[in-house]
Amino acid sequence: MKNQALRNDILAGMFLLPFFLIYVVFTIFPIFKGLQMSFFDWSLIEKGEFAGFSQYTALFTDPDFWQSLWNTTLFVILSTPGMILLALVLALLANINVGSKLRTFLRGSYFIPSILSVSVISYIAIFMLQPYSGIVNNLLNSFGLEGQVYWLANPVLAWVSIVGVTLWWTVGFNFILFLTSLQDIPDSYYEAAEIDGATRWQMFKDVTLPQLIPISRVIFLLQVLASFKVFAQILLITDGGPGTATRPLIQYIYEMGFEQYDLGYAAAMSYVLFFILLIFSVIQIRSGGQGRMI
Amino acid sequence: MKKTAYAGMILLLTAVGCQSQDAGTSTETGPVEVEMWSLFSGGDQAYMQSLIDGFNESQEEYEVVMPAPSEAADHYTKVVTSVAANRGPDMAVAHASIIPEFYNLGLTKPIDNPAENAGLDLTEVNENILQTLKMEDNKIHSYPIDTHPTVMFFNKTLLEEAGLLTESGEVDMEETPEGFVDFYKRAEEALPDTIPLAIPTVGYDAFTVWWAFYHQMGGTDMYSDDLQEPEVTMDNETAVEAAEYLKSMFGKEGFIPPNISDPYEQFQTDRALSLMTGVWGTGIWETDESFEFIAQPIPTLFDEPATYGDSHTLFIPEQESTTDEKTAGAAAFMNYLHENQAQWAQAGHIPANDEVTDSEEFNEMPYRSDYAGVVENVEQPSGTIYSNMSIDVMMRNLDEIWAGRVTPQEGIENLEQELDELVK
Amino acid sequence: MSQTKNTLLQRNRDPYLRIKILIGVILAGVFLFPIIWMLFVSVKPQDMSITAPLNWFTPPYTLSNYASVMGESDVLLWLFNSAFVGFATTVITLIVTSLAAFAISKIKFRYRRAIFLFFLAGMMVPGEATIIPLFEIVKSMNLLDSYTALILPMTASPIGVIILKSFFDGVPDELMESAKIDGCSHWRLYWNIVLPLAKPAMAAIAIFTFIGSWNNFLWPFLAIVSEELYTLPIGIPSFNSTYSTTYMLPMTVNAIASLPVIIAFLIFEKQIVKGVSFTGIKG
DSSP states (O other), X not given: OHHHHHHHHHHHHHHHHHHHHHHIIIIIHHHHHHHHHTTEEEXXXXXXXXXXXXXXXXXXXXXXXXXXXXXXXXXXXXXXXXXXXXXHHXXXXXXXXXXXXXXXXXXXXXXXXXXXXXXXXXXXXXXXTOTTTOHHHHHHHHTTOOXXXXXXXXXXXXXXXXXXXXXXXXXXXXXXXXXXXXXXXXXXXXXXXXXXTOOHHHHIIIIIHHHHHHHHHHHHHHHHHHHHTOOHHHHHHTTTOSTTTTOOHHHHHHIIIIISOBHHHHHHHHHHHHHHHHHHHHHHHHTTOSTTTO | OHHHHHHHHHHHHHHHHHHHHHTTOOOSSSOEEEEEEOOOOHHHHHHHHHHHHXXXXXXXXXXXXXXXXXXXXXXXXXXXXXXXXXXXXXXXXXXXXXXXXXXXXXXXXXXXXXXXXXXXXXXXXXXXXXXXXXXXXXXXXXXXXXXXXXXXXXXXXXXXXXTXXXXXXXXXXXXXXXXXXXXXXXXXXXXXXXXXXXXXXXXXXXXXXXXXXXXXXTOOOSBOSOSSSOOBOOOHHHHHHHHHHHHTTBTTTSSBOSOOXXXXXXXXXXXXXXEEEETHHHHHXXXXXXXXXXEEEOOOOSSSOOEEEXXXXXXXXXXXXXXXXXXXXXXXXXXXXXXXHHHHGGGTOEESBHHHHHSHHHHTSTTXXXXXXXXXXXEOOOSSTTHXXXXXXXXXXXXXXXXXXXOXXXXXXXXXXXXXXXXX | OHHHHHHHHHHHHOTTHHHHHHHHHHHHHHHHHHHHXXXXXXXXXXXXXXXXXXXXXXXXXXXXXXHHHHHHSOHHHHHHHHHHHHHHHHHHHHHHHHHHHHHHHHOOOTTHHHHXXXXXXXXXXXXXXXXXXXXXXXXXXTOSSSHHHHHGGGOOOHHHHHHHHHHHHTSOXXXXXXXXXXXXXXXXXXXXIIHXXXXXXXXXXXXXXXXXXXXXXXXXXXXXXXXXXXXXXXXXXXXXXXXXXXXXXXXXHHHHHHHHHHHHHHHHHHHHHHHHHHHOOOO
């Protein structure tokens, strides 16, 4: 019997080993490596001297750090409501019971931008938003608006552009999650409400919405987590500009690490991001987990 | 079944993993391959390629190869990252202003010995430039091939049309702050549909013009001369004054319209009367035979002549994969460039080899001699590991001023603060 | 049954159905518009200058942009790299996560719960926040700038293990026991019995792993220097950033990069949508 237990241990070890190795080296070890790096002068080329807490004290007095952290937060604040409300509206629209061809078409249309590469959507946006020759300004002009809108040259408009593009690009994921939940609401609930003589609005308010609350919470937390990681589309569309008005934290980390070759400082700032994201991750996992499986 | 699939996967991975590692090693026969990365665009890249071709044909020991270039910012990141990964090039182009930073990172190999072995006489290099490349260890860490100051270009046809040329064919401009403005007021009147001065409100050109004015007004260096721990020594008042003067040229009251998208194109197609940019403009526009232009130093509007300038240099990265053999090959190529800098000057640049600058071959080339003297007045950000980064900081903060988001006073204050943060 | 009833019921009673359809279709148009625009621009002659909005869509058309983009850029190589890296990442992820999930679900061994919790903890590690040390680790392993660097760090997906584990848990132990009595080894159990039953979960994991790898920007952006190893998200900006005023070539590169995924989406739409709702991943 003892023999059997040992055999099982070894067997389990063999099954676990490939995943375990990759997981430890590339997921767990970086957490500790990053902590070490943040306490050293660490250039892109080599490890330098022990720096104590100096990276962290520098970070607290670095206005660029705070600005980029604020920019990231601002993006979360600006994009999250739209990401949820628009997704809900789209899901309600795509859930109407008419021919399945139309339903599939609507579902596909709302989701398809999500599968495009960030580089593709960014360059579509850049070219569509160009002054003089871009089609967005063309359209505005043909609707009677005089002059040119410089979408990416003005901080407010640059944020509008970034949030708008991101909404178009990724709202499809949330949309699908809402849609699936809508379709999961048992018909009997509606039938019961109907027997009670509920109006359509009452049905929506008393049946649909309450049923969507759990998934809304999941979507909200996933959305906040995802938005805090914003980087690529801003880098490509505005490069953080005009000036540094839209530069998010990850871009600043990148610039410090790979344009100023200061990996130690970049690691220290990453740690701040790490803790922010960790907090949301913990909340998310405690409040119901990733998607529907867990 | 599963086992074979897994083993196959691992095999595939190692195979492809090794593939990129082996790239670049030479076979035993044939020339030693020396890989060079560059940041050139358009004309510069073509001229450099023809020099490389010339070198490869001139001898059989080495073969220099140059992949497609990256933009400057990406280029530097790429070079440093790849050297860190021991997959860097054997030689890379870098501006003189970034060499102290690279030296400090331990990225550069001294070139004194390799140069000597290759027969390259560094004493022939312009002393001013060479000094900026001599680091604390008293060694030269990069080989300069040119100086590329910011100069001024005028469309000759448009000048004639507007009557802005003197009888002797020179630009009819009084070299004072008021004279400069007056010149453009006359230009605007004579050519209402033409952009008088094409400088984009963001980026490099506007920064270099500000820099030129600042130094013409007697402004001091941004940093004290200390490699690792310099102090900010910018002359705040002068910086504001220079910014105010340039800012007054932008926008409706001025003569630099907003949002100039492609100044080179606008200049070459007679839509812009003039611009200020690097000397590489010469190399671009002189290939268009129907296009007539004048190239000259930025006018001295204030106390002393000054302009912005930097140098293209070649350095040899310090890494395992750059063997002695490859280093020797890189030095041999530097030597070839040294002797053939006149050919590089076709791109518009001013040679760093004084022998070439004094040569008849160079002085017979059109345009260059009109501005070659500028070399004496070039102010270059250098001497500290922060010089190159400070250019970014300056550009970014000045952009805010030109766009009108901050006043010159505020912008320069922010600029000074950021320069200060950089060194802390 | 009830579905049709519900349909009838709603159709009869929803006075706003027409308006809803109208809004839904208009919004669909807005979502598709940029993609359609991109495709039209990619077939416009290069020297066209366009001022009126309608001109973007009207003839003349040409396919010459496709030829010149394939000549001037390495877009086909990037396409191959993205596909290869995505495929390899997906296959390895499926193999290692299913092996690990099988052990945790079906083998009784010491520290089973501890190891599962250890994997669970990984779900909270935000990859973006550990990318700097990851870079340093991969650098010190001398793996930077290789396919291995692109693939291997992205294959240890704790979510994959967790999803598969809960799926394997659903395979009744009696089935396992009877198979064992028949002399099946654990490897055979894993391969012949449990894996086939987990196909839907495997498909979902495959889909999100592939989409994730296909769209990954930050990691290849840091880890790759050589142009031969560029994936599409890295290659496209390197090509497009050299254009500021001509639309046609950048949009052609975009189209070449997008058409395969659009076609794949149209074919596998059902599975993809299921996969997304199944795992709740975010782009």
